[in-house]
Amino acid sequence: xxxxxxxxxxxxxxxxxxxxxxxLTWRIAYIDLGRWNTVVMLVIAACKATLxxxxxxxxxWSASMVRLVLFAAIFWLVIMITLTIGDFFSRNKxxxxxxWQASTEVSQPLATATQR
Amino acid sequence: xxxxxxxFYEQFDDRTQQHEASSLGMWIFLATEIMFFxxxxxxxxxxxxxxxxxxxxxxHLLNTPIGAFNTAVLIGxxxxxxxxxxxxxxxxxxxxxxxxxxxMILGGVFVGIKFFLEWxxxxxEGLAPGLHWTYAGPQSSHVAMxxxxxxxxxxxxxxxxxxxxxxxxxxxxxAWRGKFSPERYNPVEMFGLYWHFVDIVWIxxxxxxxxxxxxx
Numbered sequence: 353x354x355x356x357x358x359x360x361x362x363x364x365x366x367x368x369x370x371x372x373x374x375x376l377t378w379r380i381a382y383i384d385l386g387r388w389n390t391v392v393m394l395v396i397a398a399c400k401a402t403l404x405x406x407x408x409x410x411x412x413w414s415a416s417m418v419r420l421v422l423f424a425a426i427f428w429l430v431i432m433i434t435l436t437i438g439d440f441f442s443r444n445k446x447x448x449x450x451x452w453q454a455s456t457e458v459s460q461p462l463a464t465a466t467q468r
Numbered sequence: 469x470x471x472x473x474x475x476f477y478e479q480f481d482d483r484t485q486q487h488e489a490s491s492l493g494m495w496i497f498l499a500t501e502i503m504f505f506x507x508x509x510x511x512x513x514x515x516x517x518x519x520x521x522x523x524x525x526x527x528h529l530l531n532t533p534i535g536a537f538n539t540a541v542l543i544g545x546x547x548x549x550x551x552x553x554x555x556x557x558x559x560x561x562x563x564x565x566x567x568x569x570x571x572m573i574l575g576g577v578f579v580g581i582k583f584f585l586e587w588x589x590x591x592x593e594g595l596a597p598g599l600h601w602t603y604a605g606p607q608s609s610h611v612a613m614x615x616x617x618x619x620x621x622x623x624x625x626x627x628x629x630x631x632x633x634x635x636x637x638x639x640x641x642x643a644w645r646g647k648f649s650p651e652r653y654n655p656v657e658m659f660g661l662y663w664h665f666v667d668i669v670w671i672x673x674x675x676x677x678x679x680x681x682x683x684x
Contacts, residue, residue, distance in 0.1 A: 357554065357557045357558060358554070360551070360554060363547060363550045363551060363554070364547070366547075366550075367543065367544070367546075367547040370543045370546075371540060371543060374536065374539050374540060374543065374674075375536075377674075377675055377679065378532070378536045378679065381532070381675070381679035381680075381682040381683060382682050382683055383683060384683040384684065385683075389679075389680075389683060390680075393675035393676070393679055394672075394675070396675070397671050397672050397674075397675055400668075400671045401668045401671055401672070404546060404664050404667055404668050404671070405664070405668065407550075408546055408547075408549070408550045408660070408664045408667075409660070409661055409664045409665075410657075414491060415488045415491070415492075417488065417492055418488070418491050418492055418495050421492065421495040421496055421498075421499050422495060422498075422499070424499065425498070425499035425502040425503065426502070428503065429502055429503065429506040432503075432506060432507070432510055433506070433509070433510050433513060436510050436513075436514060437513060437514065437517075440514050440517070440518075441517065
């Protein structure tokens with residue numbers, strides 16, 4: 353049922369959970385976990401976002417069409433981030449910086465072939 | 469059910485369909501908002517990986533307790549907004565007005581702290597790239613890049629909140645005039661979605677901007 357009226361107690365429970373998670377992420381940030389700091393932060397942020405979305409934004413009781421829109425948005429966001437990162441951080445990973453110059457002998461017959 | 473005209477518009481079969489249609493429209497708008505903020509988050513991810521140390525140094529210059537306090541304020545305003553929607557659903561006019569006002573106050577506290585305690589302070593400290601930049605530590609130009617992201621992200625977030633305050637003022641007048649009832653409260657609920665979305669954006673901004681450099 354889309355027009356579900358949630359019990360008030362649930363909203364307060366979600367609120368308290370969000371505050372506890374905020375406190376948790378804030379205190380953990382002062383501990384040096386190396387690159388895991390970011391992972392922990394993002395996992396906690398994702399949990400908080402899920403709580404807000406599920407209960408405050410009524411996704412728990414929403415039509416599946418509405419959830420599909422959210423899923424599509426997140427899916428496209430993931431595509432944008434992964435492809436951009438994949439591009440940026442693989443640019444200097446190729447051992448030969450100029451592969452098209454190194455293979456001149458191989459492409460020579462091709463070059464002469466196109467001249468003819 | 470003496471006046472069915474106000475319950476749902478003629479293009480809909482019933483109230484459930486009308487409600488789903490407005491939810492769907494609002495969520496499509498929120499999807500475009502996700503892409504809008506997502507683009508800046510993507511750029512942030514790239515630059516943060518390019519200038520990791522500079523970004524941690526920049527983050528360290530921010531006031532983490534103020535950021536945490538503001539996070540709590542915003543979560544509180546999300547709660548009062550959810551309670552406002554609940555009051556509208558159950559037809560409690562006075563409670564709806566009270567919760568809308570408390571949401572506006574909490575939102576105002578957030579933007580006020582942002583503007584007067586943080587941005588003004590950063591500006592005077594010489595941490596505003598392009599306006600007043602006096603940071604002389606190592607990798608100054610890369611630290612400046614962090615502050616560009618800080619001002620752009622918190623700036624567009626605060627803009628969303630100011631817009632929200634305006635819409636809430638309209639909702640408040642409508643609630644005052646008794647325009648909402650358990651049969652017709654869609655504007656309150658759809659605005660609630662927007663407000664919670666802005667809260668979620670901050671939930672990600674707080675760790676990515678403030679907590680990044682807290683550990684050293």
